[in-house]
Amino acid sequence: MLKENRKKWKAWVAAGLGVCVIASGTSAYLKNTVGEVQNVITVGDIKAVLEEPHWNPEKKTYLHPGESTEKDPIVKNTGLNDEYAFLEICIPKRTIAIIDDSTKIKTDKESRELFTFEAEKGWELVEQREQTDQKIYVYGYSEILKPGEQTEPLFRNICAVNYLEGDLKGDEVFSIQVKAKVIQANVEGENLSVIYRELLKQEQADQKGESYV
Numbered sequence: 454m455l456k457e458n459r460k461k462w463k464a465w466v467a468a469g470l471g472v473c474v475i476a477s478g479t480s481a482y483l484k485n486t487v488g489e490v491q492n493v494i495t496v497g498d499i500k501a502v503l504e505e506p507h508w509n510p511e512k513k514t515y516l517h518p519g520e521s522t523e524k525d526p527i528v529k530n531t532g533l534n535d536e537y538a539f540l541e542i543c544i545p546k547r548t549i550a551i552i553d554d555s556t557k558i559k560t561d562k563e564s565r566e567l568f569t570f571e572a573e574k575g576w577e578l579v580e581q582r583e584q585t586d587q588k589i590y591v592y593g594y595s596e597i598l599k600p601g602e603q604t605e606p607l608f609r610n611i612c613a614v615n616y617l618e619g620d621l622k623g624d625e626v627f628s629i630q631v632k633a634k635v636i637q638a639n640v641e642g643e644n645l646s647v648i649y650r651e652l653l654k655q656e657q658a659d660q661k662g663e664s665y666v
Contacts, residue, residue, distance in 0.1 A: 500532035525606035535638035593645035
């Protein structure tokens, strides 16, 4: 019978940014990183912050493959206008085998996401993109945020997959990037997918220094 690998992951968590994980045999712990919490893109005359209210940067937590850690990204409207909120999550991928949770049998090696999460009620998946080394998810919040209001967490924890020893390079760093994007609520669109595409168009125009109509 195959034994489940209990190799530890050394990890750092930055509020509002993500999890950086090193696949390593040394002792594992989580700690806060410094100066990387501003990760919000705004379109229009609006403001927002990206927070993780239940992450405790002072607490050291041991994390093994197959285990989860609390992580709860939210978006808060800190401006004066109503807005739509979106969260983009980038999950790293590698070619690995895992132990199936139900059968406890080793699977074949294939390109897999290294972390999993479950979106909470109120968030709608509006886009997902596969890339060679990561999968990108974009979720939109179903309710308009009025000034001072905040979203529910997109998810409440991140779970590391139960990978096998040797499939990941020692000391390789993996990063879960979390990015918030918000747009003024008076934008036209019958659903969140259309509103998100409008946000991207305005974002591109802003980056070029152009006006968007």
